[in-house]
Amino acid sequence: MFKILEANELATNIFQMIVEAPRVADACLPGQFLIIRVDDEGERIPLTICDYNREKGTVEIVVQAIGAETYKLSKLKAGDELADVVGPLGKPSDLCEMSVEELKKKKIVFIAGGVGTAPVYPQAKYLKELGVDCDVIIGAKTKDLVILEDRFKEVCNLHITTDDGSYGRSGMVTKALQDLWDEGNKYDHCVAIGPMIMMKFVCKLTQELGIPTVVSMNPIMVDGTGMCGACRLTVGGKVQFACVDGPEFDGHKVDFDQAMNRMKLYKTEEGRLFLKAQEGDTHHGGCGNCE
Ligand SMILES: Cc1cc2nc3c(=O)[nH]c(=O)nc-3n(C[C@H](O)[C@H](O)[C@H](O)COP(=O)(O)OP(=O)(O)OC[C@H]3O[C@@H](n4cnc5c(N)ncnc54)[C@H](O)[C@@H]3O)c2cc1C
Ligand code: FES
Numbered sequence: 001m002f003k004i005l006e007a008n009e010l011a012t013n014i015f016q017m018i019v020e021a022p023r024v025a026d027a028c029l030p031g032q033f034l035i036i037r038v039d040d041e042g043e044r045i046p047l048t049i050c051d052y053n054r055e056k057g058t059v060e061i062v063v064q065a066i067g068a069e070t071y072k073l074s075k076l077k078a079g080d081e082l083a084d085v086v087g088p089l090g091k092p093s094d095l096c097e098m099s100v101e102e103l104k105k106k107k108i109v110f111i112a113g114g115v116g117t118a119p120v121y122p123q124a125k126y127l128k129e130l131g132v133d134c135d136v137i138i139g140a141k142t143k144d145l146v147i148l149e150d151r152f153k154e155v156c157n158l159h160i161t162t163d164d165g166s167y168g169r170s171g172m173v174t175k176a177l178q179d180l181w182d183e184g185n186k187y188d189h190c191v192a193i194g195p196m197i198m199m200k201f202v203c204k205l206t207q208e209l210g211i212p213t214v215v216s217m218n219p220i221m222v223d224g225t226g227m228c229g230a231c232r233l234t235v236g237g238k239v240q241f242a243c244v245d246g247p248e249f250d251g252h253k254v255d256f257d258q259a260m261n262r263m264k265l266y267k268t269e270e271g272r273l274f275l276k277a278q279e280g281d282t283h284h285g286g287c288g289n290c291e
Helices: 022-027 068-074 100-105 114-129 149-153 173-182 196-209 256-266 269-279
Strands: 002-011 014-020 033-037 045-048 051-053 058-064 084-089 108-113 134-140 157-162 189-193 213-216 232-235 238-241 248-250
Touching: 014 068, 022 051, 022 058, 022 084, 033 058, 045 058, 045 068, 051 114, 058 068, 058 114, 108 114, 108 173, 108 196, 114 134, 114 149, 114 189, 134 149, 134 173, 149 157, 157 173, 173 196, 189 196, 196 213, 196 256, 232 248, 232 256, 256 269
Parallel strands: 108 134, 108 189, 134 157, 189 213
Antiparallel strands: 002 014, 014 058, 033 045, 033 084, 051 058, 213 248, 232 238
16 A cells, blocks of 8 residues: 555645655656556556655655546545555656756757646756756646646746736747747757647647657556557557557657547547457557567
8 A cells, every 4th residue: 555645736626645655766767657546446547757755755646636536536635545556657758868968958848738737847857956957838727727836946947828818928838839939949859748639739839840849648548568558659650559668759750630539439438449440459569478
């Protein structure tokens, strides 16, 4: 069992929790995620690691309650326990593979949409710890939904934009990026994390501006180990699985329309049958019996 040490509501329906998980905290890097089960009957919930503390043996998650399992999770308090915390899963961010010299030569911008703000935080913090400067654009529908603002201010140059103009700049993240570019910020590396539709339009713009862009894909996942095929994507014409080949990919190569359509289909039994007929065996091969 994994004890929850802190639980807070950050914004309407968005909750932050600090969980005791020393082995995960010891091994994880920015960009990786966990799969959590609230109780023995619970479904698996993939959640990005928002922060970690190796000395204290803790990991931090931020969760938006959008369905039964995330609602159950959001109701837990400090002192409660989670049945499973599995991780770290997925590959760490590309940034973790670059040398400090390489990173310092880059002008990096992160684009964070909604609850996608949480996965951006450990990457910006990682850069700050290496003495590398970065810009972060946080986009939210309204002022009330902006999260982690004070913590971001400590690690980056922060730009906030709200769809309704109630805080910071006005408009979507793509407008903020275009405005910052026009103001002379010639970025040469972009990381976009948020809803798929947001990442799709950020990639469209960064392609026009010529900024290489990494996105963190968050399709429906089941096992998180490359076995079930739920998180299948097409990237650069090749089949990839977000849980083991990602979650980060070259955003200019991701087929977002297919990924969004697949997510819709995956929600129903009929849709899953249709996908099976279309795609054949979506199995990744991780079982050791098929390749
Ligand atoms: C790698 C990864 C990292 C993630 N990180 C976070 C995070 O840090 N914080 C966070 O709040 N959420 C995150 N998510 C999304 C989160 O896992 C889902 O919101 C959660 O599994 C929904 O479970 P549920 O039972 O509450 O809702 P369900 O009843 O399963 O779903 C409720 C509604 O949300 C839709 N939905 C389910 N899964 C997803 C998904 N992956 N993306 C978009 N819509 C979905 C369903 O189709 C349905 O319409 C992440 C997902 C992935 C794959
Ligand atoms: S979640 Fe099953 S293959 Fe990725």
